[in-house]
Amino acid sequence: MSGLAVSGLTVVGPAGAAVVRDLDLSTARGEVLALVGPSGTGKTTVLRAVLDVLPPGLTRIAGRVEWDGAELRATRRWRRRHVGYLGQDPSSALHPLLTARAAVLEPLRVLGRSRAVRRARAEQALADVGLDPEELGERLPHQLSGGQAQRVALARALAADPDLLVLDEPTSALDPEALETAVALIRRRRAEGRSATLIVSHDGSVVAGLADRVVRLGMPPAAAPPAAPRAATRARTAGPVLAVGGLGLDRPDGAPLLDDAGLAIAPGEFVAVLGPSGCGKSTLLRALAGLHPVRAGTATLLGEPLRWPVRGRSVPALRALSLVGQDPLAALNPARPVSAALRRPLRLLRGLSRREAAAEADRLLAAVGLPADTARRYPSALSGGQRQRVALARALAAGPALLLADEITAALDAGTAERVLDLLDLLRQKEELAVLAVTHDKTVAARADRVLRIGRSMTDDRR
């Protein structure tokens, strides 16, 4: 048959345990195949096994990968000639010393046409993804915005009109505008009927409309009702939890990021912050947490004026604001067990005794849906999703009035993300926890009471 055919694919890990077992999949030219499943079900492993680039430790012990009816031999050459690939982090996949045009020209070498023809194709590829080759062609990646860099990578993947296009997690790899461009281009390829497309995603909703066929990996985990942590006593005020006015922020290199921004968050309110990548969403949260210098602006927290640098803040202010970051790998100290990470804020900020702190730590773990024996474990023994939940438990330990959440569900599979968001909903109702969440996940934004959009200033979509 034409296109890609995989049969009986089995991949084992270092201990011999099967990561992927006896998987069949195929996609003909003119088709779009989606491989969907929660994180940790081996989607990326399947993709790497198909491309024959398994990382050390993983071995393909059985299975056949065929292209246009023949078993693949020289896979590197096959990838170079027939595959267009867009990875999970496209902007960091660009060579820092190659201009946008040079990056797009690279896959065109295999065409062997004249320089002028290749150059014209590269310009066309850049234009197809909505970039002006005149303006941006000679820029190096560090002179491009995050979204532009993503588009350059997309243009590079599509430039040679590859027979097989492979997209790894495009919904989290691309910002919404770039994703829209990608979807339109994939539709066009499908209509032309010459080439096949393979999409891997944990987000079934986006790919469902695009794919001719969907292969699902793994079972969704059974949802357990989360138990709420015991209410931490806290002074309540009638007004907003946090009110900020005239906020001005700069990038670390001094370029202005935000001017005269304002926001107010009521108790129990869920506010989502949206905006293109690189617009300063994360910086806004870190500034509110006192971890990024603020150029101008004032803030009131629970009716008291809030000092910007975290060092100048009082204990009640420290308790009231909690930040959860986006990188689950660096969220926890590798040298300390989970229990230490949870007890420290309990003892320091809530003044609990050693025994009280231990009991409260267990409750917090249960609240984020982790078994009690997690407390004794070290971060290296936890998965990304588990670490993120520990980080959330640590943020909730102080009994905050406002949770600053930076892409907290980006590293989680759909089932776990759902549970974490349910837990936040519960805390919002029971304890009037307010949440300010930076996200580009539409399911998160859908739960919010309000959405803030960030450009150079901030706009507020009231619902």
Add this chain to the structure above:
Amino acid sequence: MRVSRVLLVAVAAGGVLALALGGEALAGREPTRTVAAPWAVAGPGLPLGADVLGRDVLARVLAGGRDLTLGALAAAGAASSLGVAGGLWAGWSRGRAARAARALSDLLLVLPLLLVAMLAVVTVPGPAAVIAGTVFGGAPLTLRVMADATAQARHTGYVEAALSRGERGLSVLFREVLPAHAGLVGADLGQRMVLAVQLSAALNVLGFGPPPPEADWAAMLRENLPGIGLNPAAVLAPAAALALLAGSVAGLSHILAGRS
């Protein structure tokens, strides 16, 4: 599995260190007494033969590592702790002084430390020169590695969480940053130790070490090189001892570095 491998190498390196430090007790014969003809080959009671002055090579090898190892330990400890402290500070503080310290250490990095020690030996005794050379040449390396690690750790979730619960800079550095980089610090200490052993071997072989009757591995090499045709063991045994000491410490350091 990896933990047991670290343990294995650590025990081996510890054994070599212990032997270097306390080997003299096992010698059973005075390392400075003449007991045979110069460069006599191995025989009963003289498992490694005799050296240039007819002294027992085995006894001298067992005794000849103590001062060198002690000196290297002191030098490595000084260089590493200075570098770690400086690195924590330079990586954490964003002030001008911290930047200047990094620039200065970048400059010092390229100075060959053997030359620094040679300069120092003009005015101070050998062991002090080893310490000076190791500190001048080694501490900047440590500082740089540690400063980079600290600057990176500043933006990790666990450090930001510690700051957000009101912990002070010093407490964050010692409770969070330093424990998280324990492997790095251990590996670095090992590397400085290797540097110090190499430096001390070089200075001693050039004649700036302990005065003649004392046993010393590096000095033994020089004394016995002319007699290598007669009793190769007199040269190879101290060479092997030096190689074993430096190699085992380097191996441990390499494994620790791989784990961090």
Add this chain to the structure above:
Amino acid sequence: MAADGARFGGVPRVIVRAGALLSCASTVIFLITEALPGDAAVVRSGGRATAEQLDRLRAEAGLDRPLAERYVSWLAGTLSGDPGHSLLTGRPVAELIGQRMPVTLTLAAAALALAVPLMAILAWAAVGGPRPLRPVITGLVVGGAALPQVALAALLVALLSAAWKLVPPVSLLPAGEPPWSRPALLVLPVLTLALPAAAYGAALLRGAVADAVSRPFVRDAGLRGVSAAAVALRYVFPVVAPAAVRLLAVVAGGLVAGTTVVETLFGLAGLGELLVSSVGGRDLPVVQAVTLLAAAVVAAGLITADAVALAVDPRGGAAR
């Protein structure tokens, strides 16, 4: 445009840095040799002179002048090509250095010519070589870098000279003959210098190469099927080159320092041996001049390294 600005902005910085290194080195050299415990006159006279003789000695050597003044006149003399006279033999230091230079230059050049390709091969093999060989090569590199030079020298003499009788154990050159006239004499010294330097360089370069290979854009290139040669040439090389050249400067500096041990062990009359005997005899003008020369070599290496880094990566000036 921004890139060009960085390129031109970078050149003076390179020179400033090398200048800073040299002035830093000259100060350290002068301070350590002149200002540490004990009066240089006492040191020079070996402690056997009377107080009156000492005063005369001090005046003769200009030691009664303030430290800063002596430093400036020393530096000015050295820079204008007259670093003074040897205290031991009374001959001009410049002449001594000129005599010894060819041996050391030959030795260092030969060792560098051997060490540099070896270093590159080892570093690449440890990261990108056949998988089962990688740990072996890594062990070899780590162990070789740790091996004290004198232990290697002993091993080489035992093997090449004593056991296999390939080369003479010491390298006594007939007077007046250039060092390259008897290549057999240079085999042991060159190997002793080059092998640890190559291992040390490879150990550091291995880290830089492994770092580069694990960069997302390099991995991504492999995934996209870019050929291994193109990945090495277009992706890894430009990333590693600045670090590698800088490393080379450090390795060259270490190699120059290593000539002290090697020349003394094998009996070659070069600059290294001159430094060792001058340190032993407290011949300060010679010690100062030779170490400053070594520092100048290191600074020259550093300038080259920075210039190459700037040429390869125009962001160099802008980054940080």
